[in-house]
Amino acid sequence: MTDLQMSLIAAGGVFIVGVFSYNKWQEHKAKKSVERAFASDHDDVLMRPEDPESGPVARHEPSFDGVLAAAMDPEQAIEAQVAVGQVPSAAVDLATSLVDPLIDCLLPLALEAPVRGDKILPVLQTLRLVGNKPVHYIGLHVNGDWEPIVHGGVYTKLQGGIQLASRSTALNEIEYSELVTRLRSVADEIGAEPEIPDMVEVMAEARTLHHFVAGHDAQLGVNLHSNGAPWAISTLLGALERQGFDLRPDGRFVMPDGDGAFLFSLSTNATLGEETTLRLTLLLDVPCVAPVRDGFGAMVACCKSLMVRLDATIVDDGNQALSDVALEEIAGQVQEFYAEMEAADIPAGSSRALRLFS
Numbered sequence: 001m002t003d004l005q006m007s008l009i010a011a012g013g014v015f016i017v018g019v020f021s022y023n024k025w026q027e028h029k030a031k032k033s034v035e036r037a038f039a040s041d042h043d044d045v046l047m048r049p050e051d052p053e054s055g056p057v058a059r060h061e062p063s064f065d066g067v068l069a070a071a072m073d074p075e076q077a078i079e080a081q082v083a084v085g086q087v088p089s090a091a092v093d094l095a096t097s098l099v100d101p102l103i104d105c106l107l108p109l110a111l112e113a114p115v116r117g118d119k120i121l122p123v124l125q126t127l128r129l130v131g132n133k134p135v136h137y138i139g140l141h142v143n144g145d146w147e148p149i150v151h152g153g154v155y156t157k158l159q160g161g162i163q164l165a166s167r168s169t170a171l172n173e174i175e176y177s178e179l180v181t182r183l184r185s186v187a188d189e190i191g192a193e194p195e196i197p198d199m200v201e202v203m204a205e206a207r208t209l210h211h212f213v214a215g216h217d218a219q220l221g222v223n224l225h226s227n228g229a230p231w232a233i234s235t236l237l238g239a240l241e242r243q244g245f246d247l248r249p250d251g252r253f254v255m256p257d258g259d260g261a262f263l264f265s266l267s268t269n270a271t272l273g274e275e276t277t278l279r280l281t282l283l284l285d286v287p288c289v290a291p292v293r294d295g296f297g298a299m300v301a302c303c304k305s306l307m308v309r310l311d312a313t314i315v316d317d318g319n320q321a322l323s324d325v326a327l328e329e330i331a332g333q334v335q336e337f338y339a340e341m342e343a344a345d346i347p348a349g350s351s352r353a354l355r356l357f358s
Helices: 003-030 074-083 091-098 117-124 173-190 199-215 233-243 295-310 324-343 351-356
Strands: 104-116 133-141 146-148 154-163 192-194 219-226 253-256 262-267 279-285 312-315
Touching: 091 133, 091 146, 104 117, 104 173, 104 199, 117 154, 117 173, 154 173, 173 192, 173 199, 219 295, 219 324, 233 295, 253 295, 262 295, 279 295, 295 312, 295 324
Parallel strands: none
Antiparallel strands: 104 154, 104 192, 133 146, 133 154, 219 279, 219 312, 253 262, 262 279
């Protein structure tokens, strides 16, 4: 038998296996009867193609990684409150923020019988991340409300969700295939039947969402340049503390917002071991700060205060002085940016925005 004949036989075998697998998958899909929760019929602004001539109105500046402050996992916070018998009324809202139809691929899980959270949580914990995309779960409690799955809860339906995009990437085919494989294993362990969305549709949604995120990943920076000799780092520490900055363990200075997060950060632009610097950079992560906080206004006010305290000039990245007129123009652009995000149902500083731009 020739090599060509052997190759043809092997190819035919692969084709037959592929057809058989496809038919079994189609049969499997035909058995699905679980409704997808949180269905929405409205025309979503985010899912319409953007005008190629329009772009983000806010300036993009060099950014620092990890701008968002670390916080307790919201699901862990709910579980802690349940443990002491204090289930917050906001649990339903939290459930919607954890598995969000606008930014997540929804993964309904039909249960054979009601299950307790204590039984399924250890299994669900084994599938919390695919690539860099978080996976969350919520459950339909016997009281009729969707909520984060917690110890002591009893659930008649489950809903999973994997985030479609992040600041860095969109969910891709390899990650989705891994998700499906692992989700089936989890479903088998907890006695559930997953409803798997079509990969082509999911990939299209993921790319569209990532396009939006990339187009609105705005980092606004302003700088303070010394008018005289370089500042001693040791002297700066005291000045920045008096200005209200907190020094984080990672070495970043941040301006607290009063609610556990922060408005903007500051870098001394000094490498490890350097004792002086001529320039400070203040950075606002625009989509992560709600308009009501007026992060840009607060950052400019801080700059002006430090300008007097340190004898400095406010400059742009090209070391050109920024006038009050220029700063007011940028502030107007920030407001337009906020309006764009609001129109897309992803308001700056919202849970959706914080998830997407983390």
